[in-house]
Each structure stands twice: as C-alpha cells, then as structure tokens.
Amino acid sequence: MNDQEKLERGPAHQVFLKPAGPSLGVAPPRGLAPPRRGMFASLVHPPFRRYWIGLFLSNIGTWMQVVAQGWLVLRLSDSALVLGLVGFAGSIPTLLLAPLAGVAADRADRRRLLISTQSIQMACALILAAATGFHFVSVPLVGAVAVVNGLANAFTMPSHQSLFLDLVGRKDLMNAISLNSMQFNLSRVIGPMIAGLTIAAFGETGCFLLNAVSFVAVIAALAALTSLPRRRAAGRGAWVDLRIGMRFARKRAIILPLLAIAASLAVFGTPAVTLAPLFARKLLNVGPRGLGGMLSAVGLGAAASALFLASLGDFRKKGAAVFVAASGFALSLAGFGLSRSYVLALLFLAILGASMSSSASLINTLLQTSAPDRLRGRVISLYALAWLGLVPIGNLQAGAVAERFGPAAALFVGAAGIVLTLVTIRIVKPVLGEPG
Secondary structure, three states: OOHHHHEEEOOOOOOOOOOOOOOOOOOOOOOOOOOOOOOOHHOOOOHHHHHHHHHHHHHHHHHHHHHHHHHHHHHHHHOOHHHHHHHHHHHHHHHHHHHHHHHHHOOOHHHHHHHHHHHHHHHHHHHHHHHHHHHOOOHHHHHHHHHHHHHHHHHHHHHHHHHHHHHHOOOOOHHHHHHHHHHHHHHHHHHHHHHHHHHHHHOHHHHHHHHHHHHHHHHHHOOOOOOOOOOOOOOOHHHHHHHHHHHHHHHHHOOOHHHHHHHHHHHOOOOHHHHHHHHHHOOOOOOHHHHHHHHHHHHHHHHHHHHHHHHHHOOOHHHHHHHHHHHHHHHHHHHHHHHOHHHHHHHHHHHHHHHHHHHHHHHHHHHHOOHEEEEEEHHHHHHHHHHOOOOHHHHHHHHHHHHHHHHHHHHHHHHHHHHHHHHHHHHHHHHHOOOO
C-alpha cells in the first residue's frame, strides 16, 4: 500500500475517497499520449484555465483594495487598535459562518453561489469608491462594508476550493492548488504596486473603482462553467450535515493537527500584514508606495514558493513539509519585527510570504485528499474557519499588543505562539511527521 492509499483510508480501514469524475478538460485524441504533466499541468483543462485567469485579474483588484482600505483607516484614525478592529470586522463572518458555508458548498450549485458572492463584493468596492470620492467616508462605514464583504467571503472559500477537483480531477489537484496560490500571490505583488501608485495619484477612490471592475473577470469565468457535475442535496437538514462533517474531522487523525497549525498561523502570523501600514508609517518611515512594496514582497515570496511547489507535483512527506514551512513563518515574523531597514524588512517579508503560501497549499492539499467528495466542502470550511475565521482574533490581539507595546512586540508574540503550537503538536500528535 503506498502512502497516498494510507492517507485515503479511514479509521476503520475503509476507503473514504471515491474515484474522481472525469475532468472537464478536453481529452486527447485516440492514439495520442496525454500531455506530459509539469509545472502548469492543471492549466491544460480549459475550464480551470479560464477560471484561473479570472481569479488572477480579480485578485489584483482585491489586493489594491486591501492596501487602500488599510491606508484609509490609518489616515482617518491614526490608531493601530482601530486598524485591527476593522480587520476584525471583515473577518468575523468567516469565524461565525464557515461551517455552514461548507454545508452550502456541498449542497448548493457552487457556480451560482460564487457568482452571487463575487457580485456582492463588487458592490462593496463601489460603495467605498463612492464614499471616498464624494467625501462621506468614515471608519464606521468602512467597518460596515468590511462586514458585508466578509459575509460574502465566508461563503466563497469552501465553494471556490471545492471547485478545483471538479475542474481538474484528483491527479492534478496539488498542481491546481499550487497554481491558485501562485496567481493569488502574484496578484499580491502586482496589486499593491499599482495601489501605491494609484493612491499617490488619485487617492483611495481609484483603487476601489479598479477593484470593482476586476470582479467582471471572475464572474464571466464562472458564468462560462456550464458543465459542472450536478449534486443532489441530501434529504437531511443542514445541521445534520454539519455534524456529519465535524464527526469525520474528529475521526481522521491527520485533520485536527493540520487545522491547529492553520489556526496558529492565522492568529499569530497573518496580523503581520494587517500591521504593515503601521510599520511603513511609524517605524520604516515610508509612504503608500513603500507600503505597496512591502506587501508586494510578501506576494513575491509567496508566488515563488507556490511555483516551486507546483513543480514538485504530488510529492511525499507533505506533513513534514508543513512543519518546515510553519517554522519559517515564525522565524520571518521575528526577523521582520527586528527590522528597521526597509531593505531588510522586504527580505523578511518575502520569506514570510513564501512560508505562508507553502503552509496554506500543503495543508489545503492534505485536507482535500483526506476527505471523501461528499464531505469535501465541509472539511474545507473547517480550514476556512481556522485559516480565515480566526484572523479577527489575531488582528485584535496583535492590534492591542501593538497599541500598548509597539508593533514589533506583537510580531514577537506571534512568532512565539507559532513555535509553541508546533512543539505541542509534534509531541501530542506526531502523525504529521509520517510520509504523506
């Protein structure tokens, strides 16, 4: 029995994973060998390729809005705590609704659900553009829009991630997840760079408008996905389905340690991005262009890491690789906290981005390949809960520590929290050290 087969067996030695359905890509003509799998193997499937391009364009706009919104809140409030509170407002819906969003991903039409959530987020960007353009913007308004945006995002991730297997099949899943991470992080490089220039030239309004326009790309790509497999909703209630998903997660030995690592990175690691405007303005003395460069460094490191993972394909010992990536995350947090040179800060932010991207892709792949198709959305929703839903708690604790002791102290606390989590899991649940 190979390692992948071991991963797919449940506690009672029953195979949970069903054979993947046929890929929606175009099959090669009879008599010809299929194209050689490589770094961009999943892009051979036309539906995934169109969706990937749409996501890339849309995410460029999203990262422009991230920079503009952070700069706007800091300009209006001049407070690290308020910056953290707005981040909390945008992330709290995922904390509350992620499990139900996973049930929706397993029961509803994922394409229609995603079109709806992307349309809502487009409307949020237009509201912020109008508020800044006509000068009636305020911190409470930005926070309220962040909540609505967060509600849409809570239902986006489980359906979005679960869609990959439908589009590329199980063999190309790791590659698809890595390439998705690559486009997300390339957009993190490009978006902040454009945002810094746009804010300097036109103010935050320009960023919000461009983000609204960028949603057209992903909505069009989703509208073109007309051949997705149909799923019949179970006769059970949503709460019953939710309990089934929770029970499965408890029984699979690998799932809870992965979720714990994702949660520690969310609570202790991701606030570094939220606090980036504070570092840019008060410690490194750079303006919006400098902030754009900092966030671009995170994206550049993350994109390089994702491309490297995509080139590896379906390699062994992913669990051990999770520990290496998460440890790198902790070290880069501490290094960034110590940095008072802009160049040194960029270096540590690039390492942080690489570690964050690697951790996310590896955890995502291990979770998806350890769950049966019928429960995939619910398992991914638990990942969304850990990776995104706990971000508001991280933003709150980091904002409070930064307000009292400074932003560097907040990052040191985060690095210590990640290391403590990894050591505890290594002692209590050493399953991730096994090949897989």
